[in-house]
Amino acid sequence: MLHFESDYNNGAQEAVLRHLLETNDERTQSYGDDRFSEHARAFIREAAGTPDANIYFLAGGTQTNATILDCLLEPFEGVLCCDTAHINVHESGAVEATGHKVIAIPNVQGKLMCDDLRHWLQAYFADDTAEHMVRPGAVYITFPTELGTLYSLDELKALREVCDDYKLKLYVDGARLCYGLAASHDVTLPQLAALTDAFYIGGTKCGALCGEAVVFPRGDAPSHMLSRIKRHGALLAKSRVVGVQFEALFTDGLYFQIGQQAVRLAQRLREFFVNGKGYRPFIDSPTNQQFFIVPNADLDALRRVAGFENWCPVDADHTAVRFVTSWATREEEVEELTRLLSL
Amino acid sequence: MLHFESDYNNGAQEAVLRHLLETNDERTQSYGDDRFSEHARAFIREAAGTPDANIYFLAGGTQTNATILDCLLEPFEGVLCCDTAHINVHESGAVEATGHKVIAIPNVQGKLMCDDLRHWLQAYFADDTAEHMVRPGAVYITFPTELGTLYSLDELKALREVCDDYKLKLYVDGARLCYGLAASHDVTLPQLAALTDAFYIGGTKCGALCGEAVVFPRGDAPSHMLSRIKRHGALLAKSRVVGVQFEALFTDGLYFQIGQQAVRLAQRLREFFVNGKGYRPFIDSPTNQQFFIVPNADLDALRRVAGFENWCPVDADHTAVRFVTSWATREEEVEELTRLLSL
Amino acid sequence: MLHFESDYNNGAQEAVLRHLLETNDERTQSYGDDRFSEHARAFIREAAGTPDANIYFLAGGTQTNATILDCLLEPFEGVLCCDTAHINVHESGAVEATGHKVIAIPNVQGKLMCDDLRHWLQAYFADDTAEHMVRPGAVYITFPTELGTLYSLDELKALREVCDDYKLKLYVDGARLCYGLAASHDVTLPQLAALTDAFYIGGTKCGALCGEAVVFPRGDAPSHMLSRIKRHGALLAKSRVVGVQFEALFTDGLYFQIGQQAVRLAQRLREFFVNGKGYRPFIDSPTNQQFFIVPNADLDALRRVAGFENWCPVDADHTAVRFVTSWATREEEVEELTRLLSL
């Protein structure tokens, strides 16, 4: 059986595991104050071109989003995002659990459009009753998005400009950042860092056992981050476990290679399904998540050779499905898939 | 340099790491729905004598306490504990961040005394203004306590009886459970399970890289636990990472051996410091945390050979210090310490 | 200057004030346990045909919505409403501040349509990832709506049926209930009570100085309501102040007369603006809030004779405006308005 259900269905990239092994016996300080975490921070600062960045290691994505947005927002502020945003749909209300409204704007291809955002903000600030509404404090986007799509550099710059105009923080959820950076024609990690107030570099879906690296690129993280993080239950006693993994991921460009390999295999999948099988893409994704519109009649045959996700019904006879590659997907698996489906 | 600062200052027990390695390539479902987690649950159910238990794997202790107490309590209820309790002192207000008051009762040797608890409850329920006060909904204890002490079986039974009389949930924080079970004369895991409504088996401080196993021994966990846990940011996408580790910890009694070894070495430390050096114990701890009253004049010499924690000043000339052994402490380290301090 | 800005811009209905005066010197118990509040409850139970109802008096509408929804919902549940709902737009995030997501469905004429609700619920429960989403626990509607419109009896019954099918609570915000009941062709207070799990009878906008009466028609209010209400800061020490006012409002049908008078005057306004001035209604409202599309060229002249609210721009040349009558609007004021605008 072949597996394309998700990018978090096995362990860790081999070099990551190896580094956990080789550092295992060394005694260090806890709560992130260890030399592995320090090295990982130095590597990330260099890769992002942000020598002053504050960097924190948390365990998972939902936790990171809820914790960091709560740090960025005043208690009476909400966060703007598009309606398909992960925090709006798939985090069981973790952001609202910290008391903040998630304000959703209709998406275009899984993205928050700059013009829609500006229009919303103009209406809000023109409204006489604005003080009775939830004040916007930050903008949340994902890179890549939940639909695998990417913001172009121009789109990011435009969002940044709106945020500046309205004094909003720009926060990027990079759960799948390695795949986004690998697929983007123009957005690099330093550019992303330069345009945002905070973002996180995904580990869990990008080769680590667990863990995400939160970056405040300008070194202006709110005060008392350790207390803030712990109050959200997000401080790992043995925080080095994440530090060690990011040290490995940011050694010799591993994080970027992981992304490139997965994206390359995703493109092969796409070529096969679109050109070989004649399926239409459900959305035009350049990253490791691929969505195809499949005749319902084909679903059983597909299921016999591979695991994948039903995304949504398209019409009475067609279903959109999602195939995901990851750091763990091997070339042979894609070949085997195409072979079996070509019989 | 020798290290006795804490039980979370290196990686994982060797068998735990090895199991992470050997399971690494297998593809599984996410969010806890994988065969490793299922095995781990089965092993824990057997070890605890609770065939119907609901078991969840979370990443860390503070997160677990805040999440599970929030699940056990009605929104208007608070949790009773002794004043030295971890949730009252050292979790940055994580429980209050979920909206619940932590109601502290003075400790005796780090423990919540049954009589003090009953007295508090009698006064509360006799008070005409009780509805204006925070209603008690659960009792939180640690096993072992923050001061290394243990509840006897009779003490646990007495607390259970009070909880039954007043319809309170009894929750046990087992961050260091392996050391507590190894040191206890009479409390076993099945007994602990039989006497509590929920407890967690600590992984982070007991040989795992990270992770705690929450147990509802009678299988009566609140509905929709996945949503509840995720809402608290405590659901790991790759939850199997914790499941795999607990599978290793509960294979062939490893979890219990880890505790026994650390407790044995802690007793050697104690014998040396008390009998050899003539230091008085600060508190009579049978577990892996040992507290001694040290003349301030000796502190520098101690510091030169070993890392440990200053606990609190005792008088103008003496300080209480804490030495901690763990699953990672080696016999040779204790010998080296006694050798160097005997010179 | 004439005033049609809102229904909360002066004091209280004369009989309400008089009753505050005549009861002023009597000493009573506090926190709602007084004979005036008991009378008021008895009057409301009779008017609503709900002999077993639990009734609580709170100070204001936003407080009531946030408090009661938090009582109706499990911590991990959200509340469904239409996008124009007061809780979604104009309560500064008070519901989210209690940790619950407000899930908005597009409105039709200010109303939540039964079919849209059912469609949303079908999609939610058919979704494999439902546990990662916020679970719906209650439906919130306003009667009348923020746009002055009303649900018909059939519409309410249909919403009730959906709520039953999906085990959701149905909660009605009756901030302007007296106007809604006066204008409805078919919905009576007993019918509203019979179809809902909880609702509030608005006082602030319906003739009281302040205060709203929350009704659990079947007497199944959650336990410990006093504690729950106080925890939300919503328990008035001198709760009788609201009780006394509702005693007056529900004596001799005053509450219903107040509504009828305001609705009658609103209809006169409407007749004048639509037939006399030729303005199109912005929405077809049968209640005390009337919305007209006014040529921008007329706005200044309107402003010179009366206060009203700009609702929203309609096109480059037209603006929707809102005129509100209330228990305090006098026949002469409407006549004067029509006279001045007819010159």
Add this chain to the structure above:
Amino acid sequence: MLHFESDYNNGAQEAVLRHLLETNDERTQSYGDDRFSEHARAFIREAAGTPDANIYFLAGGTQTNATILDCLLEPFEGVLCCDTAHINVHESGAVEATGHKVIAIPNVQGKLMCDDLRHWLQAYFADDTAEHMVRPGAVYITFPTELGTLYSLDELKALREVCDDYKLKLYVDGARLCYGLAASHDVTLPQLAALTDAFYIGGTKCGALCGEAVVFPRGDAPSHMLSRIKRHGALLAKSRVVGVQFEALFTDGLYFQIGQQAVRLAQRLREFFVNGKGYRPFIDSPTNQQFFIVPNADLDALRRVAGFENWCPVDADHTAVRFVTSWATREEEVEELTRLLSL
């Protein structure tokens, strides 16, 4: 039957009610933006000697404490108070419901002692693990206290100094402020204002139907107070209802006279009980709450003539009871009480 149970068991002071009547028909803006509220603010600013003060009118005390403390504190901060403080005991966890820990220090005569506070802070800031504990952000005191006692001017200055040393906000709950100011030998409203960051002037217990006036004496209230207050459900649509009442209370020194009369009658009660009946005071209170130690054998006879509160058992044969006078207590009532009990 005579009533000394509390100071919130009847309506409002006559001049307050009269002013509600005489302003009733005037149409004003809502949400506090009306001329009555503006007058009331001007009167309070003058009485407090704080020309720049920001002043907000809320409905009740618990609501005010929870809302304003949440505004003063960073999310990760807690509030220090003595263990008998109203927020710690009798607000059903309203402060914790906003996510903040209430940190209790043992009281002395119902007061937070400056030395105890300083000692606590020294220990906190000397603790290596301080970041894992809840950071103190504000100090809460009541004037007068829950036991009727008062801080002297020197005690307030000393608390201010500690707050300055540790950068804490000083917040005063003035639920019964009129009685405290009337009884104090040295603390005036301007002095209280000069020494605090925020305080509230109690209305509900001091002659109003409902309502409290929050004062930020230096005009440095946090931004967006209207949104913050509404988010807590504490914004009254018809906020003028409180404004009108405070306008009356601060006209011609009424607020201060109310306090003086009640304190004078409380002293007469005390003289009678202590000198006439030979009861010992339970605590030495100069304000409108008086506590006496009464032989249990006398309780029935007392109950036959007057309502009062059992405070707590003192020993097997004695009970502490509380008698409260208020703005509504009449000279004749005290005389009647002494007459009946002297028979």
